[in-house]
Amino acid sequence: MLVLKRSIQVCLTLLFFANCSFANEGEKVYQAKCVSCHESYIPMTKLMENFVERKNTLLHLKAPTLNQLSYRLKQQIGDPKGDEEIHRMEVSAFISDYLNNPDKQKTVCLRDVIQYFDTMPSMKGQISEEEIEAVSEYIYDFDKKIVAKKGVKHELFDTALQKAQKNDKIIILKVMTEHCHFCKKMDREVMVDDQVVKALQKDFVLVQVDITKNALPLGLTAELTPSFFFIDKNKNILQKIVGSWNVEDFLEILKKVNMQKGVKK
Ligand code: HEC
Numbered sequence: 001m002l003v004l005k006r007s008i009q010v011c012l013t014l015l016f017f018a019n020c021s022f023a024n025e026g027e028k029v030y031q032a033k034c035v036s037c038h039e040s041y042i043p044m045t046k047l048m049e050n051f052v053e054r055k056n057t058l059l060h061l062k063a064p065t066l067n068q069l070s071y072r073l074k075q076q077i078g079d080p081k082g083d084e085e086i087h088r089m090e091v092s093a094f095i096s097d098y099l100n101n102p103d104k105q106k107t108v109c110l111r112d113v114i115q116y117f118d119t120m121p122s123m124k125g126q127i128s129e130e131e132i133e134a135v136s137e138y139i140y141d142f143d144k145k146i147v148a149k150k151g152v153k154h155e156l157f158d159t160a161l162q163k164a165q166k167n168d169k170i171i172i173l174k175v176m177t178e179h180c181h182f183c184k185k186m187d188r189e190v191m192v193d194d195q196v197v198k199a200l201q202k203d204f205v206l207v208q209v210d211i212t213k214n215a216l217p218l219g220l221t222a223e224l225t226p227s228f229f230f231i232d233k234n235k236n237i238l239q240k241i242v243g244s245w246n247v248e249d250f251l252e253i254l255k256k257v258n259m260q261k262g263v264k265k
Pocket of ligand 1: 029030034035036037038062063064069095098099101102103104106107108109114117118120121127135196
């Protein structure tokens with residue numbers, strides 16, 4: 001029994017390292033074979049300015065960035081709401097096909113973006129199936145990793161309340177669901193923006209609740225996602241907003257709510 005347990009442990013440890021090295025492998029392939037054309041991460045606000053207002057004269061990009069690719073591929077290929085493992089395979093199959101037979105007709109990118117690029121040169125014979133699989137995994141996870149890395153950490157409500165009381169901050173309770181399009185849009189476009197992150201870190205504590213999985217605290221209810229409740233340290237609801245906001249409007253909301261602090265006792 002002990003031997004069995006031990007060998008399962010060894011297996012799990014090996015699997016863990018195998019997975020880790022696979023992730024690193026993907027990044028290595030990207031650095032070696034894709035980075036010359038595809039830049040890694042550029043914030044969405046800057047990308048929008050570049051493509052919509054400046055016709056790519058601001059950044060002079062040669063190809064979509066990895067955060068664009070990661071998001072568009074996951075949104076456009078297969079069933080984004082279905083089984084994740086199957087979806088990963090679908091995305092990987094698309095990338096494999098595209099690397100061997102690039103054709104802009106198959107593009108997952110927006111026309112406003114793709115029009116500034118030449119067709120990607122074929123990489124047939126220059127990249128192995130294993131390398132394609134590794135780089136596909138890396139691209140699949142890229143967008144989510146950026147949101148986790150750049151965004152402000154979420155707290156549990158009770159912890160948030162303690163922090164709010166201790167440091168005189170306002171709780172932002174973000175109501176979302178896993179597949180809510182506008183929640184994801186805000187996560188990747190607004191919640192990672194430098195100015196927004198700075199404002200959030202200074203005056204707020206962030207709580208996120210998936211309403212398909214958990215009840216909201218304080219007996220609150222919300223039908224639409226995303227919804228944001230702004231709650232002060234005395235559990236007063238200062239404000240509730242519904243829907244997706246751009247950086248400018250969200251910053252304005254944060255500023256106004258922050259001015260309300262202390263007014264309501
Ligand atoms: C020599 C430049 C160049 C290199 C190297 C390159 N790409 Fe591309 N890639 C492009 C361009 C340009 C586009 C946009 C035009 C297009 O889709 O063909 C593109 C588009 C793509 C697309 C999206 C296709 C679409 O339009 O929906 C994927 C996926 C992709 N590249 C993956 C990769 C991966 C993975 C690597 C590295 C293994 C790589 N590319 C290396 C230039 C390059």
